[in-house]
Amino acid sequence: MNYPRRHFLHLLSGLAVAPLAGAAETSLNVAGAAKYVAARKGYALLIKQHGKVIHESYANGAKKGEARRIYSGTKGFWGLAAMAAVEDGHLALNEKVSATLPSWQRGGKENITIEQLLDFNCGLERCLKLHQDGLSNRNQMALDRPLVGTPGKSFIYGPSALQVFHEVLKQKLKGRFLSESPTRYLERRVLRPLGLGSQRYLADAKGNPLLAAGFLMTPSQWARMGDLLLAQGKxxxxxxxxxxxxxxSSSNAAYSFGFWxxxxxxxxxxREIDIEDMLEVDWDRQNWSRVCIAKGVPKDLIACIGSGYQRMYAIPSMALVIVRQGLNARYSDGDFLRTLLG
Incomplete structure (x- = not known):
């Protein structure tokens, strides 16, 4: 498969930090990390290393086996579906959206690519109303959103770009020998291989799911995303x-396809920042230059981030997967990770 040169170079740098089989256990301050989570309205903390659960605790009335909202953690699963569609030949990342959706052949949208949708740098108004229940056609609402930023230069985090991607994938999967909806495609290509079943899709009257949020998962279920990241996609x-x-992306080097x-x-x-706080600022006042999740932590850290500090972390160089679930509190990614890693 031919990707642009920047993709290839990044892939090589990613492989360099992959953990060696049988790597020595790292000394972790698990007790301190669990205390930190519990003191900040945390419900669950799950830690896996080298594929084995080394810690699992519940606090503040939570119990094992409870599935909770992962909010924007949902986005990463659709990011996997997008790359699966590339592998299967359904679409190309540098393909123009307007080639599939004629309504985007005008209004400055004609050159926006599928990759720009998935990186949230297509310039489309974010339209938070798309999160609401009872909508008649969530996809059409997204398609009709105006451009408020410059495609390729404006990072605008919100549900509209992903809903446009859903419409693209929907059209791509139509009329094939084994025609299926994007939801069924997600289940077959992503969820089932991970040992996960169907999810809460929050579909509108047309059956279009909300791609930006909605999934409910236990810590062990969400940790399977981390296992995939450690296994380089498997x-x-x-x-x-x-x-x-x-x-x-060029507009936010710390984010793409649902992953930070x-x-x-x-x-x-x-600059170590609170990503959730930054996302609350108007998009044109956000500053994503040299942003990191946590200083003093391995740079190969990957995170799926959901509202209220729902977190799934993967650190390939340490063979670590960590899930934190809980309520909004005075939680810091950096403080938590530095506590755990010592």
Missing amino acids: PVLKASSMGPLLEG NNRAADKMGA
Whole structure:
């Protein structure tokens, strides 16, 4: 599969930090991390290393086996579906959206690519109303949103771009020998290989799911996403598909396809921020330059981030997968991770 040169170079750098089989156990401050989570309205903390659960605890009235909202953690699963569609030949990342959706052949949208939708740098108004229940046609509402930023240069985090991607995938899967909806495609290509069943899709009257949020998962279920990241895409994707999924974009190097990265952590002038707080600021006042999730933490850290500090972390170089679920509180990614990693 031919990706642009930047994809290939990033893939090589990602492989360099993959853990060696049988790597020595890292000394972790598990007790301190569990205490930190419990003291900040945390419900669950699950830690896996080398594929084995080394800690699992519940606090503040939570119990094992309870599925909770992962909010924007949902986005990463659709990012996997997008790369699966590339592997299966249904679409190309550099393909123009307007080639599939004629309504985008005007209004400045004609050159927007599928990759720009998935990186949230297509310039489309975010339209938070798309999160509401009872909508008649969520996809059409997204398609009709105006451009408020410059495609390729404006990071605008919100549900509208993903809903446009859903419409693209919907059209791509139509009329094939084994025609299926994007939801069924997601289940077959992503969820089932991960040992997960159907999810809460929050479909509108037309059957269009909300791609930006909605899934309910237990910590052990969400941790399977981390297992995939440590296994360089297995059992869903080829290792060669992981570069575009995790590389970031020109407008926000720390985000792409539902995944946040920590690659700026060791750079001069790196800025550790509260990502959720930054996303509350108007998009044109956000500053994503040299942003990292946590300083003093391996730069190969990958995170799926959901509202209220729902977190799934994967650190390939340490063979670690960590899930935190709970309520909104005075939680810090950096403080938690530095506590755990010592």
